[in-house]
Amino acid sequence: MIHLEHLNKFFMFRGQRKYVARDVNLKLPSGVSIGLLGRNGAGKSTLLRMIAGTVEPNSGRVRTSGAISWPVGLASGTHPDLTGAQNTRFLARVYGVDGDELVDFVMRFAELGNHFHQPVRNYSSGMRARLGFGVSMGIRFDTYLVDEVTSVGDEVFKHKSQAVFRARMKEAGAIVVTHSPQMMRGMCEAGMVLNEGRLTYFENIDDAIRYNSSLLK
Template sequence: MIKLTNVTKYFQTNTDRKYILQNTTLTIPEGNIGILGRNGAGKSTLMRMLGKIEFPQEGSITSEKTFSWPLGLGGGFVGNMTGRANVKFVCNLYGKNKDETRKIIEYVQSFSELGDYFDMPIKTYSSGMKGRLGFGLSLAFDFDYMLIDETLSVGDARFKTKAKESLKKKIENCNVVLVSHDMKTLSEMCQTGLLVHEGKLHFYEQVDEAIERYNEINTKGK
């Protein structure tokens, strides 16, 4: 269960505030959650708040569950370090021993299919390569919730299929919070839906209901 209590989140512009959430109180039951919303609505910001990368100006988001770092095309890796070094660094942060670290490095290297780039600096990677590295790294750790931001869209068709199947297997033992513009993927992977729209967060017990409302907003413009 995830609980939002009087949450307000905004970004200051030159003349005004851009609100992502305004005084939002909501309890989200456990399960696989799809997050929908127009571009700029605040989907990724909400996910970063769940992962404790960003915080609301007011209110709180609480849960007894553990959350992965938010995965997306931007990564969050150290650019001057190699892929291998970044993976080792994360292992150290999470207290993995030498043998555990070795196994995680081997897994991520194999899964990401980066070849020689695995031992090259992250700053030489394309956004897709960062996404593949980050996705493989997340699969190598155990969390109650995996936070995935459009990562399934990276790579060619074969890698997309591989990523989706790997995630399906992973969430047999954990939950996922997924931001995606692919409605088919959201429908397949998630049970419930969150729609971020005009500073409000709407919860739907069925993700297909959230998708239907999202499509209405895009069609009617409100």
């Protein structure tokens, strides 16, 4: 369960407040894959960080229950001086899962080859995304936070990523950010739209997509 209670978050831009969340009150259902839409700069990534607990709101709070992933695609939780394999083992210890099993899963899934045993600081942004997504999918969370990461790589890798994601969604929920309506429909049941600090929830993802499109006209 994720409950946003009187959530306010803003940044100062040229002497004015730019709101990400403006007195948002919303209880998100458990076990549902929710697409998060909004124009560029609306604050979707910041909202994910607040839900993850890595960014503090100006006021209000986020109450959660169950295990929630880090925002995959924003920050994979990796240390740049450690290799992909070392980072994977470290995160396995943090989340209490079998290190060998997680390393084996990530190595097969992320398709990093010899780079898996090289420092993460040498990775491209796409390689970091593959590593972060692989680690998160290898750990069982109650809610996954995903930001555009399934759009990384060629078509084969994209299909593989979506297949693993759908398998996890049989037992968990998610909040997913993507600019692809097709991908959104394939991954999400419900949707919510962030616009000028207001967050609107829709039980049907197509309704959310239509509403978001109307705001972009």
